[in-house]
Amino acid sequence: MTEEVKKSPNTNYPQLIANGLWHNNPGLVQLLGLCPLLAVTGNVVNGIGLGLATLFTLVISNASISFSRHWVRKEIRIPFYVLVIASNVTVIDLLMSAWLPHLHMVLGIFIPLIVTNCAIIGRAEAFASRNSMLPAIVDGLMMGLGFLFVLVVLGAMRELLGNGTLFANAAVMFGEGAKFLTVQVIDDYKGFLLAVLPPGAFLGLGFLIAFKNIVDRWLEKKNKSSVSAIPVAVENS
Amino acid sequence: MKKHVLAMRKSGFLLAFFAFIGVLFVSVSHLLTKDKIAENQRMLLQHNWNEVLDISRYSNDLNNDNRIISAEELDLPYDSTVYLARSKSGKPVAAIFRVTTLEGYGGRITLLVSVNYKDKHITGVRVINHTETPGLGDKIEIEKSKWILGFNDKFLNDETEAAWAVKRDGGEFDQFTGATITPRAVVGLVKHVLDYANNNMSRLFSTQPKPQAQDKEK
Numbered sequence: 001m002t003e004e005v006k007k008s009p010n011t012n013y014p015q016l017i018a019n020g021l022w023h024n025n026p027g028l029v030q031l032l033g034l035c036p037l038l039a040v041t042g043n044v045v046n047g048i049g050l051g052l053a054t055l056f057t058l059v060i061s062n063a064s065i066s067f068s069r070h071w072v073r074k075e076i077r078i079p080f081y082v083l084v085i086a087s088n089v090t091v092i093d094l095l096m097s098a099w100l101p102h103l104h105m106v107l108g109i110f111i112p113l114i115v116t117n118c119a120i121i122g123r124a125e126a127f128a129s130r131n132s133m134l135p136a137i138v139d140g141l142m143m144g145l146g147f148l149f150v151l152v153v154l155g156a157m158r159e160l161l162g163n164g165t166l167f168a169n170a171a172v173m174f175g176e177g178a179k180f181l182t183v184q185v186i187d188d189y190k191g192f193l194l195a196v197l198p199p200g201a202f203l204g205l206g207f208l209i210a211f212k213n214i215v216d217r218w219l220e221k222k223n224k225s226s227v228s229a230i231p232v233a234v235e236n237s
Numbered sequence: 238m239k240k241h242v243l244a245m246r247k248s249g250f251l252l253a254f255f256a257f258i259g260v261l262f263v264s265v266s267h268l269l270t271k272d273k274i275a276e277n278q279r280m281l282l283q284h285n286w287n288e289v290l291d292i293s294r295y296s297n298d299l300n301n302d303n304r305i306i307s308a309e310e311l312d313l314p315y316d317s318t319v320y321l322a323r324s325k326s327g328k329p330v331a332a333i334f335r336v337t338t339l340e341g342y343g344g345r346i347t348l349l350v351s352v353n354y355k356d357k358h359i360t361g362v363r364v365i366n367h368t369e370t371p372g373l374g375d376k377i378e379i380e381k382s383k384w385i386l387g388f389n390d391k392f393l394n395d396e397t398e399a400a401w402a403v404k405r406d407g408g409e410f411d412q413f414t415g416a417t418i419t420p421r422a423v424v425g426l427v428k429h430v431l432d433y434a435n436n437n438m439s440r441l442f443s444t445q446p447k448p449q450a451q452d453k454e455k
Contacts, residue, residue, distance in 0.1 A: 042371070068255075076248045080255055087259035091266040098270035101277040162372075193372040 011135040020142025027150030027205075028212050032119035036110045037151060038201035042162070045169045047155030048148070049103045050110055053092055055144030057114050061085045062128040062140030069129050081124045082115075089115045103173045119147060150208065157204050162196035164189025286320065286333060288379070289351035289361030295322035295330045304441065306334075311433055313426075314339050321442055322351075329354040329442040334430050335365070340422035343368040346377070350388075350427055352434040354442070362388040362427055367419075374419035384411060384420070393431040401428040 026032050033054070040046045064084050065072075072080045093111045096104045104111065114120070123143055128136040159165060164186035171179045194200050279300070286292070286299055299320040306317045313336055320333040333351045340346075347366040352359060362385055364377050376382035387410060393401060402408025403421050412420050 071251065072255075073244070073248050073251065075244075076252050079252060083252075083255055083259050087263050090263050094263075094266045094270045094274070098273035098277065101274075101281070191372060196371050 011131065011138075013135070013138060016135065016138050017142050020139065020144075020146045021149065022146070022212075024143075025146040025150065025212075026119040026122075026143055027147050027154075028209050030119065030122065032122055033117040033147065034205075036113060036117065037147075037154070038198065038205065040107060040110050041151055041155040041158055041201055041204075042196050043159040043165075043169065044152055044155040044167050045103075045173050046106055047151035049100070049107055049173055050114075051144075051148030051151040053096065053107075053111055054114055054117060054120070054147055055141070056092055057085065057088050057117075058120055058123060058140040058144040058147075059137055060088050060140075061120055062123055062136040063133055064088075065124045065128040066131060066133045066136035072129075077125070077129060078121075081121050085120055085124070086115050100173065106169075119143065150205075154201070154204050154208060157208075158195045158200050160185055161192050162194075162200065163191055285349050285363060285365060286351075288363045289333060289349050290322060290331050291360070294324070296325045297321075297323045297327075299333070311336070311429075313337065313429070319441060323442075329438075331360055332434060332438065332441055334434070336426060336430055338422050338426040340418075340425060341367060341369055342374050342416065342418040342422075343370060346419070346422055346426070348423065348426055348430075350430045352431060352438070354438060357392065357431065357435050357438065359388045359391050359427070359431065362423075364423070369419045370416065373413060373416040376413050376416070377419060377423055382413075384413075385423075387411070388427055391431075393428060393435060401431075 020026075024030060027034075027037055036050055036054075040050045061081075061084050065081060068080075089112060092114075093104075096107075096111060123140060127139045131139070156166060159168065164184065166183045166185055167181040170181035174181070195204070282300075299322060302323065303318055303320045306319055308314060308316050311317050315337045317337070318335040320335070322330040322333065324330050331351050331353050333349060335347065335349055337345050337347045345366065345368070346364065349361075349363045349365055350359065351361045363379060364385065367375070367377065369375050369377065376384055379385055391397070391401075399407065400409040401424060403410045403412040403417060403424055405412055405417055406421065408424065410420060410424050
């Protein structure tokens, strides 16, 4: 119990939030978890479904890994992470299959595959194992929200371009009452197949990353005149 | 040396302990969800049956009245299941085949084909599972297009046999723009099932159900 990683004295929550959502976004900067990100974002609803499942996994795994960080020796930490994440995901998979069967069918193999999403084990190793529970939970929440955000934006782009709709199949996730959410944005749209097919996912993500870089450069330019740019914590995960 | 052994033992026990906790969580949620999941699956099956055969026409539980037809017998790549619908008095009404083909463009296509007992016409066909190209081949889904309804009430006999193909092959079924292989596979599979049903229908209903098929219900 002696070889303890030293705690960061006081946690900078605004920084945590900014990192998760923007500066170190798992989808746009770390580029982790690309397989599910690219595969399920054919429409918004799928994006929300997988995003939420990943978010829950991140929060729970971060919390439990942070909670038990004093007892787990560093030699066995990796199998321990795998154990925690795998049992979390299995539980979420079972719950979704029981209460959201249609969405579970659509997302299919990508729910169990959250286990292999490097964003999660990355956060466990880089953050949760060295910080106390509350920051770890905030970090998981923000990273999850950042990932969810990318999934939703990419899903919206592809659905809008591909089918001219938004929130199609909303009933699959939120029940029959949510049918009104489905919007036919462009009437009598012929469809743009490329956006729905896998290449559309790569192109869409490329455009999103490019857009983020443009915004970053613009911000940097703006800040240069007054203060130096915000330090970006890049963690190797 | 002894220190290492001690550390190893400690780590081993720790891992085992955490594994135990993980298993505990998974088993508890399995117990909590397993009835609900089984019910969902039953409802999904029932929903699919209702799509191809009017539920008011039969009164037996198809979960207990089904057969496996071997791949060799039906000449298909996989074993198929046939659900036998009977009226209240036990008279045969229709047979619902769950069949899979590999002739599609993107892998397996699984269909539910319901054939009427008396005159061997199709009461309905639905796609259960497929991995065809979105936007092209996926028009075989009822959610995307009404194409699959074109099979309703169709027969297969010497006169109509030539019509059982997509238009490009000289038949009467539409192909889709940009996708001929998918509808060709579906038409071919339905025709194949109908051909089998024409020759084997009464035998399917007369054979006694295998005991293990009945015991399937937990």
